[in-house]
Amino acid sequence: MKGFIQASLIALAVLSAPAYAGDKEAKHEAKAAVSKKAEKLAVININTADVNQLQLLKGIGASKALAIIEHREKNGKFKSFDDLLKVKGIGSKFVAKNKSTIAF
Template sequence: MKLKTLLVTCLACASLLSIPAHAASSQSDSSSTNGGPAFTLVNINKADSSALTSLPGIGQKKAEAIVSYRELNGEFQSVEELGNVKGIGKRMVERLATKVTI
């Protein structure tokens, strides 16, 4: 009987100890290093128009323009090169700079 009580107590303690560790790890998975929500960078050299529309300010037409530009000119050499795409200006490039990669 004492052995059964000891075993149940040990299992209860072990499960309680694992809860805070799990909560802390899931919290860090859902936020970036600056405390904001985590997100995946969009690779402008690989993304299709559907993925590009997930970016703020990029609708279907601009996404298609990015893909067309890439098909005609080859891969982007820098994020700033997005400014060469019709309908994307300097301000848009600045807003997207932290959300895209090449």
């Protein structure tokens, strides 16, 4: 009897695991989709954004985000995309990808 109960519990765990895993994956995918939509809708003020906010921009990692902040602290606020191009590692492709997401 003890072996039957153990076998039943193992079978139940094995059969329910895929359903739980799929549910967990579906929730993760839904969160990722919402996060991507939120990122697309967000406008980031290049003059006030912190490192984490700057990394939401396409093509910006931690080092470029820090370069933007350092340039801003040294030279003052950015007034145009031309000012942003003066940051080492920031080029016209970056500006084109993020033009609708950046505010001054």
